[in-house]
Amino acid sequence: MGKLRKKGESGAATLYIARNQALNKLQLSLPDFRRLCILKGIYPVEPKNKKKVNKGSSANRTYYYVKDIQWLAHEPVLNKFREFKSFLKKLKRAIGKEEPGTAERLEENKPVYTLDHIVKERYPTFIDAVRDLDDALSMVVLFSSLPQTDKIEGKVVKECKKLYVEFQHYVIASKSLRKVFFSIKGIYFQAEIFDHPVTWIMPYTFCQAMPADVDFRIMLTFIEFYKTLLGFINFKLFNSVGLFYPPKLTNVEMNSKHSVCGDSEMEEEGIAALSQSLLKLPQESNDEVELDQFPLETEDDEQLQKARKEQENIGRLQNLFSNCKIFLSREVPRDCLVFIIRSFGGKVSWSSSLALGSTFDETDEEITHQIVDRPLQGRKFLSRYYVQPQWIADSVNYQKLLPVEDYFPEVDLPAHLSPFVKEEEGDYIPPERQAMLDEMKEKVAPEKEENIDKISQTPTLTKEERNLAKMVMPKKNKRLLEKIEYSKRKKSSMVKKLQDKRKAIDDQKSVKKVKIK
Known part of the structure; x- marks a missing residue:
């Protein structure tokens, strides 16, 4: 007979670890632990069965994967956190003993860390970083418009503004901007970078009110990582279009x-x-012929024509x-x-x-x-x-x-319509948006139009046939079908209300025009 194992020493219980246990293992305070998890991209998880993980208890706890905590234990930034904690103790002691020379020396040797290796770990390739650029760019743009407070240093705001301006210059040089929308929240932009859409929001240039219910310590940790990430991306993007980095003006x-x-301030402005x-x-002499200029043998003429039309x-x-x-x-x-x-x-x-x-x-x-x-x-x-x-x-x-x-x-x-909305079947479409869609349909290739005609000519079931099909359905499928039909009826009634509202607005406008005449 094998040795009996105690409860919680095998199975799912060994895959997870509670947050308090992780803090004891890493010997970190809760703020430092949160900061390290944000930088490394590690987040809490929800076990499938909390009782098994918590030895039969149903208490509400925060869990992490054991492998993630073991990975954090070998992070070089962890040692820097401990060194900084020791530095603060020594600095307070020197200030308390009124030793300005010691305090000044400690300040000069203040422990500093970089996040370059973490960026390389989380984004092995440049395309991976571009795919995850939306949130980083939106956060940097937000901080570039915030005022300097006791929680946000002016240095952080200035760095964010610099990084966003550099990114804007790349978009201008590459002409990669595709969509713009003025919304109530701010201005939405979408650029196409290396064939990947990147969307971000820019707040309006008003005086920003600092909310009291926002934990800016967590946001500053995110912005610390995003600044490093965007710096790497800007460097790569500037090199891809042949620009100096950091940027320099052609004519000051x-x-x-x-x-x-001064001259430096003038150039920055x-x-x-x-x-x-x-x-x-400086452009190097490039005698090699770009392969992208020649079509591959496997490509069809129709695909080539479609690609050329899109490029035009x-x-x-x-x-x-x-x-x-x-x-x-x-x-x-x-x-x-x-x-x-x-x-x-x-x-x-x-x-x-x-x-x-x-x-x-x-x-x-x-x-x-x-x-x-x-x-x-x-x-x-x-x-x-x-x-x-x-x-x-x-x-x-x-x-x-x-x-x-x-x-x-x-x-x-x-009407200022959002270009980010994708209409589904049965949705309300404003007349201006419908006109835009009609223009886009005119540009569709003939083979696509033929496919649309074939689909539209496919026979549909009559009301009697649908009722007969519903009778032979299992009860589970019948309930699902009824829910789908109910949602369609609800959507159609909402579309009817919007159409009536738009018609009333158009009638009022026409009456006003007649009165003016």
Whole structure:
């Protein structure tokens, strides 16, 4: 007879470890343990059977995998945490004994750690990092707009702003921006980086209120890792398009009345303005022929034509504003509009008294459009169009320059539709979105249209046939079918309400137009 094992020494109980046990094993405080788990990407898990793991007890506890805790025990940053804890004790003792020399020496030898090796562990390849860039970029953009407080240092805000500006310059140089949407929460962007969509949100440039119920210590731990990650990504992205990193301006001279800044500050402000191109690396002579220019033998003619058509559409989108010279008025959001316009090949500037980086004045006769968000006052130029900021975003989403008449100052703007919404069968589709979808259908290849016709010609069951099929169904499948039909009826009633609401709004607008006439 074999040796009997005690309860909790085999099976699922050996795979998990409680948080308090992990703290004792690693000899860490709870804040340091949370910080280390965030940096390493380790999160709590939920056992399938808590009683087996907790030796029969049903108490609510937080569990981790034993292998994850064993992995943390060998992390070099763990030793740095312990060294920093010892450093704080020595520093407090020196300050308490009034020994300024000792305290100064300890401050100079303060333990410092880097997260480079953790980034390489979590993202073995560059594409892995790009796939996980959405959250990192959104967090960096958020911190770049926060004010300096007792919880957030000004150094962190400045570093986040620098990293985001560098990323924006890459998007401008590569013309990889694809979608823009002005929402209540902020401005949504989507760029295509190495054939992967990267989506992030940028808050509006208002005074940010710091919520009291947010633990900024945890957020600062995330931002500490994300800064290192985004720094690696920016370096790789700049090299891929042949730009110097850190970025350098091709021409530091800018049209500005501010002359109190030094050369380094002027260059930093010019880079942050996004109005000028960056200095490129010296190009090496490349005699090799790129393989991507030649089709593979296995590729079909139809696939090649489809790929060429998509490339032509992308090329037109990338140069959407190439023939536009746009001036921004004082009241419009400058940072986001400059980024959008320059990402699609346009020229943009603003008043030199407003900020550094302006490239031409308002009196320039070559200006084609001026973005305004107030009733026109003062001098007007007949050689340009005055439009509201929504014209920029809608033109990007429709992939063409929309008629400016719908976006004149003091004109009721058309509906600003989100390009991130994917319509399903039975959903309510606004007329403007339907017009956009119809234009996209016209660009569909003929073979796809034939497939759509074949699908539409397939016979559907009559009401009697559906009832007969429902009668022979098992009870379980019949209940599931009834739930599906109920959800469809509910969705159709909601669509009907939205259609009636839209019709009432259109009727009111038509009545107003008649009264004005």
